[in-house]
Amino acid sequence: MKPTILIQLDTDDQPSVFDSVVAIDAGAQHLFPCAAITAENVTARVHGAIFTRGPKDLAQTAIFIGGSDVARAEAVLKSVRQAFFGPLRVSVMLDPNGANTTAVAAVRAAAAIMPLAGSRALVLAATGPVGSRVVRLLARAGVAVKVASRNRPRAQAACDAVRVLVSGAALEPCNPTTPAELQAALDGVQIVVAAGAAGVTLLPAEVWTRNQGLRAAIDLNAVPPLGIEGIEAQDRGLTRGQCVCYGALGVGAAKMKLHRAAISRLFTRNDLVLDAEELYALAEELG
Amino acid sequence: MKPTILIQLDTDDQPSVFDSVVAIDAGAQHLFPCAAITAENVTARVHGAIFTRGPKDLAQTAIFIGGSDVARAEAVLKSVRQAFFGPLRVSVMLDPNGANTTAVAAVRAAAAIMPLAGSRALVLAATGPVGSRVVRLLARAGVAVKVASRNRPRAQAACDAVRVLVSGAALEPCNPTTPAELQAALDGVQIVVAAGAAGVTLLPAEVWTRNQGLRAAIDLNAVPPLGIEGIEAQDRGLTRGQCVCYGALGVGAAKMKLHRAAISRLFTRNDLVLDAEELYALAEELG
Amino acid sequence: MKPTILIQLDTDDQPSVFDSVVAIDAGAQHLFPCAAITAENVTARVHGAIFTRGPKDLAQTAIFIGGSDVARAEAVLKSVRQAFFGPLRVSVMLDPNGANTTAVAAVRAAAAIMPLAGSRALVLAATGPVGSRVVRLLARAGVAVKVASRNRPRAQAACDAVRVLVSGAALEPCNPTTPAELQAALDGVQIVVAAGAAGVTLLPAEVWTRNQGLRAAIDLNAVPPLGIEGIEAQDRGLTRGQCVCYGALGVGAAKMKLHRAAISRLFTRNDLVLDAEELYALAEELG
Numbered sequence: 119m120k121p122t123i124l125i126q127l128d129t130d131d132q133p134s135v136f137d138s139v140v141a142i143d144a145g146a147q148h149l150f151p152c153a154a155i156t157a158e159n160v161t162a163r164v165h166g167a168i169f170t171r172g173p174k175d176l177a178q179t180a181i182f183i184g185g186s187d188v189a190r191a192e193a194v195l196k197s198v199r200q201a202f203f204g205p206l207r208v209s210v211m212l213d214p215n216g217a218n219t220t221a222v223a224a225v226r227a228a229a230a231i232m233p234l235a236g237s238r239a240l241v242l243a244a245t246g247p248v249g250s251r252v253v254r255l256l257a258r259a260g261v262a263v264k265v266a267s268r269n270r271p272r273a274q275a276a277c278d279a280v281r282v283l284v285s286g287a288a289l290e291p292c293n294p295t296t297p298a299e300l301q302a303a304l305d306g307v308q309i310v311v312a313a314g315a316a317g318v319t320l321l322p323a324e325v326w327t328r329n330q331g332l333r334a335a336i337d338l339n340a341v342p343p344l345g346i347e348g349i350e351a352q353d354r355g356l357t358r359g360q361c362v363c364y365g366a367l368g369v370g371a372a373k374m375k376l377h378r379a380a381i382s383r384l385f386t387r388n389d390l391v392l393d394a395e396e397l398y399a400l401a402e403e404l405g
Numbered sequence: 406m407k408p409t410i411l412i413q414l415d416t417d418d419q420p421s422v423f424d425s426v427v428a429i430d431a432g433a434q435h436l437f438p439c440a441a442i443t444a445e446n447v448t449a450r451v452h453g454a455i456f457t458r459g460p461k462d463l464a465q466t467a468i469f470i471g472g473s474d475v476a477r478a479e480a481v482l483k484s485v486r487q488a489f490f491g492p493l494r495v496s497v498m499l500d501p502n503g504a505n506t507t508a509v510a511a512v513r514a515a516a517a518i519m520p521l522a523g524s525r526a527l528v529l530a531a532t533g534p535v536g537s538r539v540v541r542l543l544a545r546a547g548v549a550v551k552v553a554s555r556n557r558p559r560a561q562a563a564c565d566a567v568r569v570l571v572s573g574a575a576l577e578p579c580n581p582t583t584p585a586e587l588q589a590a591l592d593g594v595q596i597v598v599a600a601g602a603a604g605v606t607l608l609p610a611e612v613w614t615r616n617q618g619l620r621a622a623i624d625l626n627a628v629p630p631l632g633i634e635g636i637e638a639q640d641r642g643l644t645r646g647q648c649v650c651y652g653a654l655g656v657g658a659a660k661m662k663l664h665r666a667a668i669s670r671l672f673t674r675n676d677l678v679l680d681a682e683e684l685y686a687l688a689e690e691l692g
Numbered sequence: 693m694k695p696t697i698l699i700q701l702d703t704d705d706q707p708s709v710f711d712s713v714v715a716i717d718a719g720a721q722h723l724f725p726c727a728a729i730t731a732e733n734v735t736a737r738v739h740g741a742i743f744t745r746g747p748k749d750l751a752q753t754a755i756f757i758g759g760s761d762v763a764r765a766e767a768v769l770k771s772v773r774q775a776f777f778g779p780l781r782v783s784v785m786l787d788p789n790g791a792n793t794t795a796v797a798a799v800r801a802a803a804a805i806m807p808l809a810g811s812r813a814l815v816l817a818a819t820g821p822v823g824s825r826v827v828r829l830l831a832r833a834g835v836a837v838k839v840a841s842r843n844r845p846r847a848q849a850a851c852d853a854v855r856v857l858v859s860g861a862a863l864e865p866c867n868p869t870t871p872a873e874l875q876a877a878l879d880g881v882q883i884v885v886a887a888g889a890a891g892v893t894l895l896p897a898e899v900w901t902r903n904q905g906l907r908a909a910i911d912l913n914a915v916p917p918l919g920i921e922g923i924e925a926q927d928r929g930l931t932r933g934q935c936v937c938y939g940a941l942g943v944g945a946a947k948m949k950l951h952r953a954a955i956s957r958l959f960t961r962n963d964l965v966l967d968a969e970e971l972y973a974l975a976e977e978l979g
Contacts, residue, residue, distance in 0.1 A: 120430055125422060132726060132733060135699060135740025139753065142722050143694055143745065148429050150438065151724065152419060159419060166422025170661075171430065179426065374744075407717055412709060435716050437725065439706060446706060453709025457948075458717065466713065 120178045121147040122385050125167055127155040127194060129185030129214070137184045137213075140374070144381030146180075155185070157193040164201035167208050173388075180384035181210045188214045188247035199391070209390035211380050213397075214247070216373065219380070221251035221313075222397045223373040224336050224364070225259065228309045230355070231334045231362045235260035240307045242266045242321060242345065243314030245276040248338055251394045252311050254280050257287035258395065264290050264303055300325045309334045312345030323348035332361050340366035376401050407465045408434040409672050412454055414442040414481060416472030416501070424471045424500075427661070431668030433467075442472070444480040451488035454495050460675075467671035468497045475501045475534035486678070496677035498667050500684075501534070503660065506667070508538035508600075509684045510660040511623050511651070512546065515596045517642070518621045518649045522547035527594045529553045529608060529632065530601035532563040535625055538681045539598050541567050544574035545682065551577050551590055587612045596621045599632030610635035619648050627653035663688050694752045695721040696959045699741055701729040701768060703759030703788070711758045711787075714948070718955030720754075729759070731767040738775035741782050747962075754958035755784045762788045762821035773965070783964035785954050787971075788821070790947065793954070795825035795887075796971045797947040798910050798938070799833065802883045804929070805908040805936045809834035814881045816840045816895060816919065817888030819850040822912055825968045826885050828854050831861035832969065838864050838877055874899045883908045886919030897922035906935050914940035950975050 124146035128134055133151035141149050152163060167179050181198060183191050191214030198210055213219050228234065239256050243249045244265040256263050257280055265280075267273035273291035281287050294303040300321060304310065308331060312320045316339050326332060327348060335358075337346040344351060344365065348358065354368030380392050380400055390396065411433035415421055420438035428436050439450060454466050468485060470478050478501035485497055500506050515521065526543050530536045531552040543550050544567055552567075554560040560578035568574050581590040587608060591597065595618060599607045603626050613619060614635060622645075624633040631638060631652065635645065641655030667679050667687055677683065698720035702708055707725035715723050726737060741753050755772060757765050765788030772784055787793050802808065813830050817823045818839040830837050831854055839854075841847035847865035855861050868877040874895060878884065882905060886894045890913050900906060901922060909932075911920040918925060918939065922932065928942030954966050954974055964970070 123426060123429060132728075132737070135724060135726075135737045136744055137740075138724050139697060139740060139744040142697060148436070149722070150422060150425050152422075154419075163419070163422045166424075166426060170423055170426040410713060410716060435723070437709060437712050439709075441705075450706070450709045453711075453713060457710055457713040 120171060120175045123148045123150065123179045124381065124384070125163060125179070125181045126151040127160060127163060127181060127183045128153050129155050129187050129190040129194060134184050137182060140377050141182065141381055144378040146381060155194055156190070157197040160194050160197045161201045164198050168202065168206040173205060176206070176208055176388035177385055179208045179388075181208055182381065182384075183210065183212045183214065185214050188217050190214075195391075195393075208388050209384040209392070211384055211392040213377065213380075216377070217247040217251055218394050218397050219373045219377045220338060220369065221248050221255055221394060222376060222401050223369045224252055224311055224313075224338060225255040225398065226372060226401045227336055227355070227364045227369055228256075228311070228334045229259070232308060237308045238262045238264070238306055239309035239311065240264045240266060240303050242310070242312040245269070245272045246313055249311075249313035250276050250279070252313055253289070254283060255394055255398050256309075257284045257289060258398075261309070262288035262290070264292050264307065266292050266294055266303060268293055268295060297322060297325050301329070304329045304332065306331065308332060309336070310346065311336045311338070313338045314345045315339070316341035317343060318345065319343045319347050320345045321347060326361070327359050330360065335361050336364040336369065338366050338369065340370075372401070376404065379404055407458060407462045410435045410437065410466045411668065411671070412450060412466070412468045413438040414447060414450060414468060414470045415440050416442050416474050416477040416481060421471050424469060427664050428469065428668055431665040433668060442481055443477070444484040447481050447484045448488045451485050455489065455493040460492060463493070463495055463675035464672055466495045466675075467668075468495055469668065469671075470497065470499045470501065472501050475504050477501075482678075482680075495675050496671040496679070498671055498679040500664065500667075503664070504534040504538055505681050505684050506660045506664045507625060507656065508535050508542055508681060509663060509688050510656045511535075511539055511598055511600075511625055512542040512685065513659060513688050514623055514642075514651045514656055515543075515598070515621045516546070519595060524595045525549045525551070525593055526596035526598065527551045527553060527590050529597070529599040532556070532559045533600055536598075536600035537563050537566065539600055540576070541570060542681055542685050543596075544571045544576060545685075548596070549575035549577075551579050551594065553579050553581055553590060555580055555582060584609060584612050588616070591616045591619065593618065595619060596623070597633065598623045598625070600625045601632045602626070603628035604630060605632065606630045606634050607632045608634060613648070614646050617647065622648050623651045623656065625653050625656060627657075659688070663691065666691055694745060694749045697722045697724065697753045698955065698958070699737060699753070699755045700725040701734060701737065701755060701757045702727050703729050703761050703764040703768060708758050711756060714951050715756065715955055718952040720955060729768055730764070731771040734768050734771045735775045738772050742776065742780040747779060750780070750782055750962035751959055753782045753962075754955075755782055756955065756958075757784065757786045757788065759788050762791050764788075769967075782962050783958040783966070785958055785966040787951065787954075790951070791821040791825055792968050792971050793947045793951045794912060794943065795822050795829060795968060796950060796975050797943045798822075798826055798885055798887075798912055799829040799972065800946060800975050801910055801929075801938045801943055802830075802885070802908045803833070806882060811882045812836045812838070812880050813883035813885065814838045814840060814877050816884070816886040819843070819846045820887055823885075823887035824850050824853070826887055827863070828857060829968060829972050830883075831858045831863060832972075835883070836862035836864070838866050838881065840866050840868055840877060842867055842869060871896060871899050875903070878903045878906065880905065882906060883910070884920065885910045885912070887912045888919045889913070890915035891917060892919065893917045893921050894919045895921060900935070901933050904934065909935050910938040910943065912940050912943060914944075946975070950978065953978055
């Protein structure tokens, strides 16, 4: 059996050391970090991956797509898939900026607190790379989601984009900003997820702590002040009032475990494409 | 014994993933892929290779020179050799764009069909990196070669360049383009090799299939339409009419085997320079 | 136990092959060479190093800072230290252009010849990256040092810089250029070290060979003509006249041994910072 090789495709000028270390710890025997990858220059990398080993050894080669720009990474994934030749392909994982593994870990945290199907959620900063994936995964799990953004047209566009992927998704755009608007947005909601930028408070403590129906509050910003005031980054299933809380570091342990398991999984077949949904299924399997 | 290290010097902006995978599969324990290598910046790389290990361990370090531009790779090889200090040197392989291993595999395919010495060949697109190496290797094997290019002065220049390397080479420049001219060029020829660009037909089926003396037809373009009409890329010693045929993928298996064997060979001594001729000798040895 | 990973941060456009080979030979199981590292872009690399492994595995990850520009490497080290989060840190070694290991090996060579404390030394080209470290290490060892440069204000500045680091250092700036001035500068001196540019003679043979008190002459320039005329690059404790001599290659063996030992040492803890003084202590320990 040939040794495993992970081709780490990064759209940034420097390949992510974070992704490289996780790849090694997931058991990749050889790692090829490639920086400055684009939808154009990636084709030759893919050909190098698929034309060098026989069909029975192709599962020993895999591709990871990372980098800080999620849209560019998605364009790279599209090119990678186009460069495959029928059965001549290798497994691929997409996790730019950890957006997929973070979103999956956040939704899995909510699922550990309560059954998702039939529940209602509010996702703050829902139009960013992590937020939009949280919305998508919640919608697939049967959650009715209020998709919040400071920019109403972007909230609407995010809803439209998810509806294309998830038929029958119950989505509602909103742009609550004042405490009263946020309180109204939380009405009838059991799950709130904040997926905003580092150091920006999106939800004051006085608003969410007085909501009696809220059962899960998950914040994905590790840099104080956090997105949901009153949560600590280390919270990992801590009950505050009536609500089970997760902070970014609390979600991080499950995220890391999933990231490593996903890399290992790549080497079991040569035809996997691990995007948000497939990573969610893997996280369910890991338990 | 220290672990083996292959320093992969690539003249392109991204190091070839193809070459990296082959290096690992050939058994290199550590690989240092270096992109954007030039004849100027390579000197420090070479010093890093030769000044770090004692004389008895220098065979455990080797250099591979690749990239899509053969002329630039050759300039890098020249600098590498100049950077050596007497016995302080490491083994080197030159195979930019696979030009050497492809040319060797093509000529070895012809040699498996018939004795080369004393035969006559037509090489189409003979002035490119692969074609010129095919001419050089055929000439060394005692074949009289018609060196064809659409550009007559370039055909002449290619002949002149090979004559410098192979004394007594029997070479004749030509620029056949019409079917009648191609038919005339094939007259008295037993071997035809097409080394042209992807997707360009150089020799119509009606021309070569009616030539009674032709015994070997080898095409090195994997992208349809192929260079020799009527051959399939997968042909690997398939007899079509009176002629044994090889397509690019059919030649590819021997090329890959040679590439891997050559990398392994680098680590047996510290003074090898594996260019076209040395790779041909290695292929002969592999059988 | 997780495998060891060395993150090789290089401020040059190409990572040093020299440093990469030494890292492998020192036993690093995985190497991540990173080129074009700056004080700005290094922070994300450090976070990738410290946020991926649990506290008990952080000693298995380490950082090496190299490159040809010592000042830029020092700025990178400063950023690296600022990017650590309390106990979340990894061990670091600084050795741009080999300046630290070379300076240590030079001073250790002198220490093998005679007790350093209380002796007097002349350091030529003392304001460069290696020379200034030699001055610093000699001063710490209790040597009174004449700090020579062709530029008197730079010699003064170098003295001032070392005095900040080594309290009570006995330093004297000078700029001897003529044979008579050099002879005067050598008066009362037991140790002379030349740390100048390649191919530049700093001290004529006729000057130093007639000095009766000189006991150690160490030259760190490997490219003829050497900095101290009459020494050979291979000299390794060779007695010439009354003086024990070392050339650059003679010092090099101890330098390489120290470099390798230092890389290995990085993986024993997660809080080491190996700069000149720490490397000197390690060299003393190695004996």
